[in-house]
Amino acid sequence: MNSVNNGTVFKGTAVVPGVRYAKAVWISPRPELPQAGDVISEGQREAEQERFIQAADTVAQRLTSRSEHAEGAAAEVLKATASMVNDRGWRKAVIKGIQGGHPAPYAVVAATTKFITKFEAVGGVMAERTTDLRDIRDRVVAELRGEPEPGLPDVNERVVLFADDLSPADTAALNTDYFVGLVTELGGPTSHTAIIARQLNVPCVVAAGEKVKDINQGDMVLVDGSLGTITVGADPETAKEAEQESKLLAERIAQWRGPAMTKDGHRVQLLANVQDGDAARIAATQTQAEGIGLFRTELCFLSATTEPSVDEQAEVYKKVLEQFPDSKVVVRSLDAGSDKPVAFATMADEVNPALGVRGLRVARANEELMTRQLDAIAKASEELGRTEETSPTWVMAPMVATAREAKWFAGLCAERGLTAGAMIEVPAASLMADKIMPHLDFVSIGTNDLTQYTMAADRLSPQLAYLTDPWQPAVLRLIEHTCKEGQRFNTAVGVCGEAAADPLLACVLTGLGVNSLSAASTAIAGVGAQLAAVDFETCKRAAQAALNAEGATNARALVREILLGE
Numbered sequence: 001m002n003s004v005n006n007g008t009v010f011k012g013t014a015v016v017p018g019v020r021y022a023k024a025v026w027i028s029p030r031p032e033l034p035q036a037g038d039v040i041s042e043g044q045r046e047a048e049q050e051r052f053i054q055a056a057d058t059v060a061q062r063l064t065s066r067s068e069h070a071e072g073a074a075a076e077v078l079k080a081t082a083s084m085v086n087d088r089g090w091r092k093a094v095i096k097g098i099q100g101g102h103p104a105p106y107a108v109v110a111a112t113t114k115f116i117t118k119f120e121a122v123g124g125v126m127a128e129r130t131t132d133l134r135d136i137r138d139r140v141v142a143e144l145r146g147e148p149e150p151g152l153p154d155v156n157e158r159v160v161l162f163a164d165d166l167s168p169a170d171t172a173a174l175n176t177d178y179f180v181g182l183v184t185e186l187g188g189p190t191s192h193t194a195i196i197a198r199q200l201n202v203p204c205v206v207a208a209g210e211k212v213k214d215i216n217q218g219d220m221v222l223v224d225g226s227l228g229t230i231t232v233g234a235d236p237e238t239a240k241e242a243e244q245e246s247k248l249l250a251e252r253i254a255q256w257r258g259p260a261m262t263k264d265g266h267r268v269q270l271l272a273n274v275q276d277g278d279a280a281r282i283a284a285t286q287t288q289a290e291g292i293g294l295f296r297t298e299l300c301f302l303s304a305t306t307e308p309s310v311d312e313q314a315e316v317y318k319k320v321l322e323q324f325p326d327s328k329v330v331v332r333s334l335d336a337g338s339d340k341p342v343a344f345a346t347m348a349d350e351v352n353p354a355l356g357v358r359g360l361r362v363a364r365a366n367e368e369l370m371t372r373q374l375d376a377i378a379k380a381s382e383e384l385g386r387t388e389e390t391s392p393t394w395v396m397a398p399m400v401a402t403a404r405e406a407k408w409f410a411g412l413c414a415e416r417g418l419t420a421g422a423m424i425e426v427p428a429a430s431l432m433a434d435k436i437m438p439h440l441d442f443v444s445i446g447t448n449d450l451t452q453y454t455m456a457a458d459r460l461s462p463q464l465a466y467l468t469d470p471w472q473p474a475v476l477r478l479i480e481h482t483c484k485e486g487q488r489f490n491t492a493v494g495v496c497g498e499a500a501a502d503p504l505l506a507c508v509l510t511g512l513g514v515n516s517l518s519a520a521s522t523a524i525a526g527v528g529a530q531l532a533a534v535d536f537e538t539c540k541r542a543a544q545a546a547l548n549a550e551g552a553t554n555a556r557a558l559v560r561e562i563l564l565g566e
């Protein structure tokens with residue numbers, strides 16, 4: 001067993017802010033997977049098949065019953081995992097293996113491997129779903145062997161849970177009275193672990209790297225979900241103080257009320273990022289969001305095999321729009337492709353999909369895909385009686401790189417009476433803002449992709465997380481340039497990437513001159529409370545320091561010093 005020296009700090013990707021000091025506990029081990037070899041006689045195959053069906057049914061029932069005791073995204077995740085165990089295609093593949101003579105545990109492994117290979121070949125969101133597949137495989141294999149269910153250990157004290165990657169079902173079943181922090185070796189900021197951790201509001205660090213395996217069961221650890229650090233053997237007094245301070249901050253955040261402004265009254269619109277009607281309802285009822293700054297329409301259609309009709313699309317969009325009947329909603333046209341494969345709008349077999357035909361580029365070759373979507377957005381907006389004055393419905397295109405693309409998109413919007421904007425997420429769009437902005441009413445900076453393309457680093461790669469960091473001064477310089485051009489052309493500039501969800505970076509963005517910030521619902525109060533604690537001049541000073549920093553770490557440190565006095 002390896003051990004870790006006191007004071008060792010591990011660094012991962014910060015996902016949910018908050019500091020917790022508790023014992024480390026590792027997730028219960030996955031079962032040893034059987035190898036090929038044993039063959040069962042023909043006479044036993046029927047019974048073996050029955051044994052498999054029973055085991056799969058038991059696992060599915062357990063997950064379903066947990067889903068009935070969970071809420072929101074957690075319940076959805078558990079239901080989705082249960083439905084994978086019930087998937088006819090997967091069950092059929094296992095049964096075929098048993099009928100071919102494999103014992104049930106091996107047939108489960110072999111069938112699942114086939115599915116994993118298929119999902120990985122599709123890549124993107126589908127590849128992230130392979131964690132779910134491995135999870136159901138392990139649960140069914142353990143059940144077949146009469147072994148305890150792999151996953152969350154039974155605990156009766158506060159612990160920080162460590163895992164290579166948490167399965168969605170594990171994360172969704174977490175009791176947050178005991179599991180007060182989460183650390184995963186793998187995963188990314190968009191993984192299931194991250195999504196559920198945000199919903200449960202459990203401080204969380206992902207992609208902490210292989211070295212975290214050296215942390216032993218029972219080691220005292222200090223997890224900082226804002227810095228993305230895990231410290232082993234921290235001084236207990238200091239660690240407890242840090243935890244206490246973070247709880248006070250959480251209380252201040254809980255008490256914050258909008259609208260968002262700095263201490264001296266400089267207003268910034270604070271909006272929500274959503275992907276469907278449920279998320280919009282949460283934003284409307286549980287946050288102080290003034291509207292929606294990014295509705296990711298492509299996420300509504302990840303499982304659609306054919307393009308929904310204009311009427312069907314309009315119904316989907318209405319579910320979001322109706323949650324904010326008196327405020328702005330920014331709808332993004334389909335951002336299909338790359339890590340978001342939409343069956344009816346994604347090029348197959350691209351060598352380099354992140355640099356390929358994604359976002360607006362798909363519609364350049366298939367204009368009707370775009371016009372049907374715009375028709376549906378206009379229809380939804382009209383049927384709800386929305387008006388530009390009281391409840392603007394704005395539309396923006398992802399992946400705009402040239403003025404010509406912006407002009408084309410703006411023309412299609414104008415034909416339908418829609419207010420047009422573009423995402424600034426390709427560096428060229430920022431550099432050419434003076435040519436792009438005259439065609440548009442607003443722009444919204446997508447810092448996730450802007451960082452990926454500026455730093456030439458895949459946003460899904462855990463190894464490159466140090467580069468795909470929106471604190472990189474190169475990214476901030478492009479944002480500064482966009483804001484300056486926005487002022488010159490009187491074009492509203494918002495930020496809707498993850499950068500807007502980081503309270504300190506939100507102050508920097510405000511200092512750079514952005515008019516609106518749009519973030520996941522769970523991040524809104526934290527951003528609002530931090531803005532309320534500083535004045536505009538301090539935001540500008542922080543912005544200058546970050547722009548002139550040598551790198552992302554340095555930028556963060558300088559800004560922390562200015563904004564938090566650290």
Ligand code: PEP
Pocket residue numbers: 294296335425445446447448449450496497498
């Ligand atoms: C972005 O790129 O910052 C963005 C908001 O869009 P997405 O994350 O959906 O690509």
Ligand code: MG
Pocket residue numbers: 398425446448449
């Ligand atoms: Mg993007």
